[in-house]
Every structure is written in structure tokens, then in C-alpha cells.
Amino acid sequence: MDETILDAFRQNGLSRRAFLKFCAATTSLLALPPAAAAAMAEKLAGTLRPTVIYLSYQECTGCLESMTRSFSPTIEHLMFNNISLAFNDTLQAAAGEAAEAARKEAMRKAWGKYILIVDGAVPMGGGGAYCVAAGQSAVDDLRHAAQGAAAIIAVGTCAAFGGVPYAAPNPTGAVPVSEIIRDRPIINVSGCPPIPEVMTGVIVYYLSFGMPALDRQGRPVAFYGNTIHDRCYRRPFYDEGRFAHTFDDEGARNGWCLYELGCKGPVTYNACATLKWNQGTSFPIQSGHGCLGCSEPDFWDKGGFYRPLPAATGHWPRGEVLGGAALGGAVVGVGAAALARSRQQAAAAKSAKEVSHPPPKEDSHEH
Amino acid sequence: MKILDTIPIRPAPSPAANAPALLQEIAAALDALLLSRQRHCIDLGSLPLSPADRDMLREALGTGEIHMELTTLGNSRIEETGVPGVWWVRHSSEDGILLTESLEVCHVPEIVPADTTDIAIGLQRLRQRIAVRASGGQ
Ligand code: SF4
Numbered sequence: 027m028d029e030t031i032l033d034a035f036r037q038n039g040l041s042r043r044a045f046l047k048f049c050a051a052t053t054s055l056l057a058l059p060p061a062a063a064a065a066m067a068e069k070l071a072g073t074l075r076p077t078v079i080y081l082s083y084q085e086c087t088g089c090l091e092s093m094t095r096s097f098s099p100t101i102e103h104l105m106f107n108n109i110s111l112a113f114n115d116t117l118q119a120a121a122g123e124a125a126e127a128a129r130k131e132a133m134r135k136a137w138g139k140y141i142l143i144v145d146g147a148v149p150m151g152g153g154g155a156y157c158v159a160a161g162q163s164a165v166d167d168l169r170h171a172a173q174g175a176a177a178i179i180a181v182g183t184c185a186a187f188g189g190v191p192y193a194a195p196n197p198t199g200a201v202p203v204s205e206i207i208r209d210r211p212i213i214n215v216s217g218c219p220p221i222p223e224v225m226t227g228v229i230v231y232y233l234s235f236g237m238p239a240l241d242r243q244g245r246p247v248a249f250y251g252n253t254i255h256d257r258c259y260r261r262p263f264y265d266e267g268r269f270a271h272t273f274d275d276e277g278a279r280n281g282w283c284l285y286e287l288g289c290k291g292p293v294t295y296n297a298c299a300t301l302k303w304n305q306g307t308s309f310p311i312q313s314g315h316g317c318l319g320c321s322e323p324d325f326w327d328k329g330g331f332y333r334p335l336p337a338a339t340g341h342w343p344r345g346e347v348l349g350g351a352a353l354g355g356a357v358v359g360v361g362a363a364a365l366a367r368s369r370q371q372a373a374a375a376k377s378a379k380e381v382s383h384p385p386p387k388e389d390s391h392e393h
Numbered sequence: 394m395k396i397l398d399t400i401p402i403r404p405a406p407s408p409a410a411n412a413p414a415l416l417q418e419i420a421a422a423l424d425a426l427l428l429s430r431q432r433h434c435i436d437l438g439s440l441p442l443s444p445a446d447r448d449m450l451r452e453a454l455g456t457g458e459i460h461m462e463l464t465t466l467g468n469s470r471i472e473e474t475g476v477p478g479v480w481w482v483r484h485s486s487e488d489g490i491l492l493t494e495s496l497e498v499c500h501v502p503e504i505v506p507a508d509t510t511d512i513a514i515g516l517q518r519l520r521q522r523i524a525v526r527a528s529g530g531q
């Protein structure tokens with residue numbers, strides 16, 4: 027067990043070159059300066075293999091599906107086979123009591139040091155009865171596991187912000203991890219699901235350099251520092267005021283901006299526009315559909331995926347919705363932004379009446 | 394599927410913008426390499442490079458004398474450009490997907506020389522084979 031990560035590479039017949047290649051790929055994924063690859067290599071070479079405990083609660087297993095379909099099987103494979111000793115109900119061969127025993131033993135050995143990955147929201151209603159495994163409720167299980175964790179990674183919008191289970195009317199009283207655990211560092215890796223490379227990248231970053239810089243929603247800035255809109259390749263059309271108005275009009279065929287079709291890109295912080303999905307193939311906007319805003323809190327309850335932004339929200343801080351776009355756009359963009367803004371004011375007035383929603387939690391982003 | 398081709402999709406506009414600045418950065422890095430043996434690395438994946446940018450880079454740097462292929466965790470190509478000391482490095486995964494692409498300014502990229510521990514492990518294996526042979530085994 028006292029094996030370093032580099033040792034584990036060598037055990038598997040891999041050379042230091044393979045290790046350096048892994049570090050170069052990960053550094054680039056994390057958008058760190060290339061010089062950080064050497065620092066990462068040095069640190070990981072001397073780091074003991076960590077234990078990773080992966081717990082699933084109120085979730086659909088989509089996040090794990092996403093992770094195991096990482097576009098670089100190399101990285102994901104290394105993550106689970108060489109870098110860490112991982113325990114996960116769904117992936118491991120053992121089942122039932124044997125699985126529980128293996129997990130307990132792993133936790134006991136690495137108590138205080140393991141990385142806890144939590145996937146899914148935690149139901150508090152009915153004394154926690156909506157999610158029980160091996161006689162223990164999710165909330166009790168989480169409280170116990172968190173005590174022995176060095177850090178917690180809340181994977182997916184459900185664990186990070188409550189996600190789908192938390193959506194109104196929230197029948198099970200679901201809450202995000204951060205509402206139960208307050209005395210451990212928590213990294214939120216949101217998305218429905220999150221981009222697989224982001225999940226593995228965050229773990230490697232944590233092992234190499236400790237806690238990453240987080241935004242106000244607890245998400246690593248390296249991946250959630252820009253909006254989809256900041257990096258969207260359709261942005262020039264937004265700035266020119268060219269919008270698709272239906273999914274089959276001329277604008278849609280010409281690949282114009284999807285703002286009017288409900289795109290939530292301007293208020294959604296995620297890396298889809300740069301990292302993309304499915305082996306780097308594409309991302310929703312590239313396939314002609316607006317962003318749903320899946321990496322933001324309450325994305326289900328923001329008034330409809332196909333309603334243009336301002337009308338959809340009611341509680342996004344107004345300056346932020348288009349602030350970046352209006353400032354960043356060229357002169358041609360000013361007209362479009364002004365137009366959007368006036369519409370937004372009208373819509374805000376309208377939705378102020380409509381919103382019958384639980385009050386917003388802390389509102390997002392320093393940007 | 395020809396009908397698909399008739400749907401006009403406008404490619405995103407791609408003004409060549411970053412290559413000239415990159416070439417300046419490379420020149421400065423070569424200066425630093427000559428003066429103080431300082432290595433430099435530019436991650437091409439982190440920059441928006443249009444096809445025009447790439448063409449300009451390729452053309453200005455040219456093709457050099459060494460092409461290496463590294464085969465661990467998938468293929469990697471390490472090529473010296475026509476400007477000695479500037480290496481074009483591409484790492485791909487086992488299924489051929491590009492993981493990272495960079496320009497390294499150095500005498501030899503760090504990933505090339507054999508590592509001391511790896512040499513020791515190899516030596517151990519070689520000695521075992523010699524011993525097996527000496528004792529008449531295969
Ligand atoms: S509104 Fe959506 S489609 Fe339009 S530029 Fe922004 S992110 Fe892209």
C-alpha cells in the first residue's frame with residue numbers, strides 16, 4: 027500500500043516517459059502553463075497512491091457513465107488502475123456484504139486521508155428514508171464517510187447543487203452535499219453530467235497541487251472560469267445580432283446564435299465549448315441546440331429550456347446576464363446587446379409576477 | 394447522404410491572428426536557451442489557432458532532421474522543426490486521439506533521454522537474462 031504513483035506506473039511496466047506523457051496531457055487538460063507538467067511529475071512521483079471512495083446516492087449513474095467514457099481512456103484508466111485504489115459500488119466486482127466489507131476496510135486503513143467522491147443528492151425527508159443502502163440512510167452514510175475524508179469531490183449537479191432531485195417540488199427533501207458537510211473541503215464538479223476529463227483532471231490536480239482555486243459556487247476555476255458564451259464559436263453571430271428564431275429557419279441553417287431559442291450559454295460556467303463531448307466531437311451548440319445550463323444551480327427551475335434567457339429567469343442578476351457580452355462585443359454588438367437588454371427588462375418585469383419559486387440561494391459568480 | 398451536404402453550414406470566421414505573436418515568443422525563447430540554457434514550452438492546445446495560423450507556423454518553422462516516434466500509452470510524435478532547438482511534440486492516446494500538442498524550445502525534450510531508474514530496471518532484467526543463458530537455460 028505504501029506505493030507511490032510512479033511506482034505504480036512501473037509495476038505496470040510503464041516507464042518514466044509514460045509518466046511524463048501522462049503529466050503533459052493532464053497539464054494541458056487543466057490549462058496550466060506547460061512548465062507545471064514538470065512540477066506535477068515531481069510531486070506525483072513521490073505521492074503515495076491515494077484511496078478514492080466513490081459513493082452514490084440520489085442519482086441516475088449518468089455521471090459515472092460519463093466518466094467511464096472519457097475521451098482519453100488512457101487518463102481515466104490510469105486514474106483508477108494506477109493512480110488510485112478506488113472503491114465504487116457500480117464498478118467493483120464484489121457485491122452485497124462483501125462489497126460493504128471491502129469499502130469499510132479501505133476506509134479504515136486510509137481514515138483521514140482518502141478522497142471521497144459523492145455522486146447524487148442526499149434526501150433528508152422522512153428521516154432519510156428515501157435512500158437507504160445496507161440499512162443505513164444516505165445522510166448517515168455521508169456524515170460518517172466525510173469524517174475520514176481529506177477532501178470531498180461532489181460530482182455532478184445533484185451532489186453539487188441538488189440537481190434534478192432538488193427541483194421543485196423536491197418531494198424527498200433532497201439537498202446538496204455542501205448543505206450536510208461543512209467541515210471538510212468540498213470541490214463541486216457540476217454538470218449533468220460533468221465532462222469526464224474534468225472529473226479526472228480535478229483529482230489529479232488535487233493530488234499534485236492541493237485544493238484548486240474555486241469560484242463562489244465551489245467549482246474549480248480552471249474548468250468553470252468561463253461561460254459557454256465566452257468561448258462559443260457562434261459568438262460572432264451573437265455580436266452581429268444574427269439569431270435563429272426556430273430550429274428550422276434560415277438562421278438555424280446558417281449556424282447563427284441560439285440565444286432566441288433559449289440558449290443559457292451566457293450564464294453557464296462550464297468547459298463544453300473548449301473541451302467538447304464524445305471524444306472531442308462536438309457540444310450541444312455545435313449540434314444546433316442551445317445550452318441548457320446544466321452546470322448551474324437550479325437549472326431545472328429556471329423557467330424553460332426554450333425560453334430566451336431574460337424571460338426564463340427572474341432571479342439572475344441582470345447586469346451579469348449580458349454584461350460580459352455587451353462589454354466584449356465589437357461596435358456591431360452594441361445594438362444587439364441593447365436590444366436584448368431592453369427585452370430583458372420587459373421580461374424581468376413580467377417574470378417577477380410569474381416566479382412562484384423557492385427564493386434563490388446565493389447568486390452566482392464574481393465575473 | 395448528399396442531401397446533408399446541401400445544407401449550408403457557415404464555418405466560424407477564422408482570422409489568422411496568433412501565429413505572428415507565437416513566432417516572436419519562439420524567437421525570444423531561443424535567445425533564452427542560448428544565453429542561459431532555459432527551456433520553454435508552448436501549449437498549442439490552449440490557444441485559438443485557425444488553420445491559417447497553423448499553416449503560417451508550419452511554413453515559418455519548416456521541417457528538421459529528426460523525427461521520433463514514442464510508443465507508450467499510445468503514440469507520440471516528436472519532431473525537430475527546421476529551426477534547431479524547436480521541437481513539435483504531439484501526444485496521442487491509445488485510440489489515436491490527440492491529447493496535447495506543444496512546441497518545446499530546448500536541446501532535447503525531457504521525455505527523450507532514458508531515465509536513471511528505468512535504466513537500472515532494464516539492467517536488472519538484462520543481468521537476469523545473461524544469468525539464465527550462462528546456466529544453460531533459455
Ligand atoms: S447565446 Fe448561446 S449560441 Fe449564442 S453565442 Fe452565446 S453561447 Fe453561443
Ligand code: SF4
Pocket residue numbers: 217218254294295296298309310311316317318319320321
Ligand atoms: S452545453 Fe450547457 S447544458 Fe450542455 S452540457 Fe454544457 S453546460 Fe450543460
